[in-house]
Amino acid sequence: MAQTINTAVTRTDAPRKVTGTATYAADFMPAGMLHGALATSSVAVGTLTGMDISKAEAEPGVLAVFTRETLPDYKSVKGFYAGGPGSASFWPMNESQLRSYSAGPGSASFWPMEDARIRYAGQPIAYVVAETAAAARRGAQLIEATYDIAESTIAMDPADSFVIGAGDDSDGMVITKGDVAEGLSVATQIVDSEYVTPFQHHNPMEMFSATAEWRGDRLTVWMPSQSVKTLRSGIAKAYDMSETSVRVISPFVGGAFGSKAGVTPYTMLTIAAAKAMGAPVRLIVTRPQMYTVATFRPESVQRFRIGADAAGKLTAFEHIEISQTSQFDAVVNPGTHITRAMYACPNIHTEQRLSRSDTNSGGFMRAPNEMQTFFGLESAMDELAIKLGMDPVELRRVNDTDRHPVADVPFSSRSLMESYDAVADSFGWANRTPEVGSMTDGDWLVGYGCATATYPTNILASNARVRMHSTGEAYIELAAHDVGTGTYTIMAQIAAARLGLPVEACDVVMGEGDMPVAPLAGGSTTAASAGSAVHDACLKIGRQIAAQVSAMSEGPLSGVDPAAITLENGVLKASGGQSQPLIEALASTATGQIEVIGEFRHKAMTDQMIKTTFQGGYGSAGPVTPEMAMFAFGAEMVEVRVHRWTHEIRVPRLHGAFAAGTILNRKTAHSQLMGGMIWGIGSALHEVTEIDTPRARFLNTNIAEYLIPVNADVREIRVEMLDERDDYVNPLGVKGIGELGIVGTAAAIANAVYHATGKRLRHLPIRTSDMV
């Protein structure tokens, strides 16, 4: 059987996606389905004093208008984002830290329509059910609400910030190693700069939706989800139902990027409305409403003080990140945990701070800890290289390290400089002349910039069921998710490689809550964690079949010690040289088929982490274990052109080289890394959720005025994937690539803009107006 791992296999779900037969949540329409629509608050903070629903009720097609007084059996899922208060975090916390959070990161401790309080603009205030989607939306528009309006502010005040879990309980939110003041005092050059990043919204192409159908005491929910386990367990807990009474179905997800990981008020409103109507109800959230009924990337300020000696070696490293959170949740995306892992330095101080303002709660958006912090860090490193008169690549080389600078454990693998060398070759970095403005092409000012990419390797417990038939098919079933990541394909590849079957004979079924547990599709974790469970299931099949055939009275492996038999590419091989194809051995058994549950558990996983994951939470053993630091690395180089007269900014070339352990599928991995880099172009030059300060609301709440890259914005993107072996992270050696590509891109572009124009932009996005 041909090797299927690390090859360019076309997606197994491609035929469904190009024919319109891939079924996304809103494509399921149970018989008798009605349509829901949300009415949302037009003020940010205050009290709802009244609501006139008479016009909405009179609208033809409208069947019901539910307010908080009239919607029966509406449940909240407070503090439950992914498994319970605090347990959704990317880092372990103790009890007092849990208490210091109002709820888990990303969770909602405040739930709309439970009382008359309005705490953010766009908060759901009523739910309309109608015979058609148009009638429901029109009904929602006809609701007239009155408010007592209180003062509100949408922009955070960085001067008014706090640390959660302060003191000894800060759990890495504040760390000090050595003495930064001492390190600065011996530095030859110091960079002391602040970098500002804006609110951003995920804007997946698929709009948020939820469809609920009750049949007696059983409930089915169709909803695009990055975590069907989280969704099912949150709903079941809210209604005090057994988890098996709740079916959650999400086979295809039209992009998520962190926006579809939770249980949301609109989900619970739809479930309650379906119950009240005695009929299935589907809600499709409007594009403008998507800005306030789920999460976003909070705005942030990144403060860096970095000192270096004349040779470029860092003597001091200080990073203080202040990011926005709502008035009622403490949403932390701990970027300082990542920046302090990057470069060797004896004196390090980092602080993770929050500042509150009147919004819905933020959450995770692609590279939630990394995008904004690496815009800061890698811009600061560029500024330092210029002050030192060094090539920016050489500054990274001088400070490269094979040990985590704070945790003082080795990296399980780290190919940062190999990535720089590879991308420098493909890009032609040697052609760069260092002087600002020295590279021009007619009226175009040309600049080259570079930056480091990294992403932590999160590993979570996972199970997977694999059933193999002697007729040559395998069925792989697990509660994992394909949010465009190629998961269907790579799971089939792993099984095909181990069992010795063609990829197309391995049928993968995913995206339902009652399947074997697999982790939340976030933090670039699915390939490494769920993939390792599929791998384990296949090896178990090999062991169980080996035990059966070795006990038979005849056959090539009869009488062989089963412990001496291994499964290699679909063949059972004994240490004595005897062998038998697995499929043949399977055919000789009584049933002719076998079904096992594979498990991925890593020695660094504590029981608490495993339990958290199995409850629908995020119990990652990474990126730093007691033995190792696990990160993927990469380097990006970009050519930017700024027009001398029109000041337009163009990105004709963006190259990246990445080392992330084993690459399972070179085609889909290439797409993920390329997509990440295009997201990086968006962050650098396009994306910002504008704020209306007097009214404390998001302003450009649509996908034409919230700019994302379009086809014409993207020119040459080159992606190189380096061979890298990592035996520590998991049995597959996979480190995860879903978010790596976006990290560093914005800094590389800002650095190239400086090289072209001499303008140092310390905010995102960088716009034509900044060039004037």
Add this chain to the structure above:
Amino acid sequence: MSHNKVPPRAGISRRSFLGSTGAVGAVLGAGTQHASAQQSDTGVAPNSQPKIELTINGKRRTLTVEPRTTLVEALRDNLGLTGTKIGCNQGQCGACTILLNGNRVNSCLILALSVNGAKITTVEGLANPDGSLHPMQTAFAEHDAFQCGYCTPGQILSAIACIDEGHAGSADEIREYMSGNLCRCGAYPNIVAAVEAVRDGKEG
């Protein structure tokens, strides 16, 4: 500080927003030259339920629609043709692109009633009856011209029209004429490669 105030509407509807805040409305108005589905809902009293006839993917279909029903919602909700996707419902993203009498259009910006008698091609109508794919479908699969696949039906129909219109002469031209179809996963370079392959007869 606290005072009573009655805003014009409970929901942030575009029309009420534009109507009540002139200065900001002028800024937002830049992208609103077309009627959106949200707007088309407004102020229509669907007392009558007219019957229309469409030829969809070569098959004649008759259906009863409210006057305010958009073409995309007629296709999806009335006829169950869910291959066509809704990405914004206001003509900004191109996910709902179909061919209307051979031309690519955003089906969320068109009232079903207004195209009575039209010939419509959706993604469901591209493959041959024997199941073999249209060359553009094959090219999208081979070139990995998508990730999540949600914008893909619209991209494929737009790409077919892009070549038919004669707007696929160069990579630059394809990028320009495919820019009405957003792809949040960032598959753009692969989409351009797929269109070039079909243009050059390298697929199917």
